[in-house]
Amino acid sequence: MTPASAPSSALAGLRWSAATSALQIEGSRSADGGGRSIWDDYLAVPGAIRDGSTAEPACDSYRRPEDDAELAAGLGLDRYRFSIPWARVQPDGAGVGNRAALDHYSRVVDLLLDRGVTPFPTLFHWEMPSAVEAEGGWLSRDTAERFGDYAAIVAERLGDRVAHWYTLNEPAMTTLQGYAVGALAPGKQLLFGALPTAHHQLLAHARAAAALRSHGAAAVGLVNNHTWVLPLHDTDEDRRAAGVYDLLHNRLFSEPLLDGSYPDLEALGLPPLPVAEGDLAAIHGSIDFYGLNFYNPTTVAAATGGPIPFDIVPTPGAPVTGFGPEWPIMPSTLRDLLIDLRDRHPQLPPVIIGENGASFPEPDRAARIEDTDRIAYLAGHVSAVAEAIEAGVPVEEYTVWSLLDNWEWADGYTQRFGLVHVDFETGERTPKASYDWYRDLIAESRAMSTSVARS
Numbered sequence: 001m002t003p004a005s006a007p008s009s010a011l012a013g014l015r016w017s018a019a020t021s022a023l024q025i026e027g028s029r030s031a032d033g034g035g036r037s038i039w040d041d042y043l044a045v046p047g048a049i050r051d052g053s054t055a056e057p058a059c060d061s062y063r064r065p066e067d068d069a070e071l072a073a074g075l076g077l078d079r080y081r082f083s084i085p086w087a088r089v090q091p092d093g094a095g096v097g098n099r100a101a102l103d104h105y106s107r108v109v110d111l112l113l114d115r116g117v118t119p120f121p122t123l124f125h126w127e128m129p130s131a132v133e134a135e136g137g138w139l140s141r142d143t144a145e146r147f148g149d150y151a152a153i154v155a156e157r158l159g160d161r162v163a164h165w166y167t168l169n170e171p172a173m174t175t176l177q178g179y180a181v182g183a184l185a186p187g188k189q190l191l192f193g194a195l196p197t198a199h200h201q202l203l204a205h206a207r208a209a210a211a212l213r214s215h216g217a218a219a220v221g222l223v224n225n226h227t228w229v230l231p232l233h234d235t236d237e238d239r240r241a242a243g244v245y246d247l248l249h250n251r252l253f254s255e256p257l258l259d260g261s262y263p264d265l266e267a268l269g270l271p272p273l274p275v276a277e278g279d280l281a282a283i284h285g286s287i288d289f290y291g292l293n294f295y296n297p298t299t300v301a302a303a304t305g306g307p308i309p310f311d312i313v314p315t316p317g318a319p320v321t322g323f324g325p326e327w328p329i330m331p332s333t334l335r336d337l338l339i340d341l342r343d344r345h346p347q348l349p350p351v352i353i354g355e356n357g358a359s360f361p362e363p364d365r366a367a368r369i370e371d372t373d374r375i376a377y378l379a380g381h382v383s384a385v386a387e388a389i390e391a392g393v394p395v396e397e398y399t400v401w402s403l404l405d406n407w408e409w410a411d412g413y414t415q416r417f418g419l420v421h422v423d424f425e426t427g428e429r430t431p432k433a434s435y436d437w438y439r440d441l442i443a444e445s446r447a448m449s450t451s452v453a454r455s
């Protein structure tokens with residue numbers, strides 16, 4: 001689909017969403033007794049954040065939840081994906097829930113429901129309470145149980161109105177970037193010593209899913225980040241390196257959920273995961289849908305040395321986003337990935353695209369941002385989703401990252417992903433051209449669903 005063309009009829013019936021996460025938009029971090037998280041600790045490390053910024057006030061959303069709910073409703077979204085930070089609810093990572101914080105999220109839920117938008121919260125978008133990290137964080141099995149307790153506290157308060165939940169956002173990024181190489185909090189550089197965090201996160205998801213269901217949840221899942229891995233050259237060495245990367249980024253996190261087993265790590269000379277009896281059964285039975293975030297393919301070559309057997313290299317010939325060669329743009333790889341996932345897992349549950357979007361260099365202030373690059377990126381990926389649906393992949397929902405320009409983790413305020421421009425000094429929100437494009441796409445696909453239903 002080019003931006004001007006009519007949407008494919010395969011999109012009729014698809015649900016539409018947009019996403020944000022708490023640290024990236026909220027500000028007011030210590031308001032209402034909010035506790036310290038690993039991101040407060042990471043921010044204090046000199047040089048950790050590219051522009052030296054903090055996440056204060058970001059979009060000031062903690063004080064302006066009505067504004068965000070209005071923008072979500074103005075798009076005509078079916079659902080809005082936002083996150084609830086563990087360290088606000090349990091400032092010390094244990095014990096009863098912090099009432100003021102729970103009141104706040106209860107209000108966010110009501111603001112959305114009042115405007116006809118279904119709230120779809122994520123319980124962990126990378127903000128581990130520092131107190132839990134101090135006791136091992138995701139390296140400790142006990143964290144899975146603590147996460148289950150936290151999920152129960154949130155569900156107890158919101159479960160009367162919230163039926164759809166994501167537990168974890170992108171456990172692969174936490175393992176690879178957070179614990180293996182240190183590019184995200186908690187900034188550890190354990191290389192393959194990070195692998196136990198993969199299992200403990202999946203176990204935490206299973207514990208949380210059980211708690212949410214016991215409070216009446218209708219649909220629970222987590223959201224994995226997937227990439228389509230391309231070998232740089234058609235050689236055995238590069239294909240092998242691509243296979244290792246595919247295993248670590250994608251299969252390590254998808255196969256236990258979808259097949260009930262881990263890929264063979266020992267065959268690659270890697271240590272076994274700390275799996276206890278019953279863990280895999282709990283993980284395998286734990287999802288009602290498969291959440292998948294997609295941004296870009298990854299090109300991989302055999303390593304020229306060092307402890308890691310692959311190098312991530314630029315994708316030849318591909319245009320790039322504001323991140324440069326790290327983020328090549330190839331929408332067809334989303335289609336290829338979805339079809340491959342269905343081929344590998346014929347019993348694939350409904351798929352939800354939990355994030356897709358791009359940053360591009362944009363002015364800090366402008367009356368109106370004509371973000372044609374973003375519209376082309378999104379239109380290309382929506383077309384890829386339509387093609388996958390036509391090929392029989394059960395995609396039910398598509399989510400744009402992000403509703404708002406926001407604070408992009410270690411990249412600070414240097415990357416703008418929003419459908420809405422945010423002035424980080426005044427908090428003023430100004431919809432970009434992509435906001436209007438997405439609103440129109442949603443309206444057109446709804447009109448198609450109505451005519452399909454009538455015919």
Ligand code: BGC
Pocket residue numbers: 021024169170173225293355401408
């Ligand atoms: C994360 C978001 C992030 C986006 C763009 C995803 O991996 O879930 O929090 O802002 O990518 O980098």
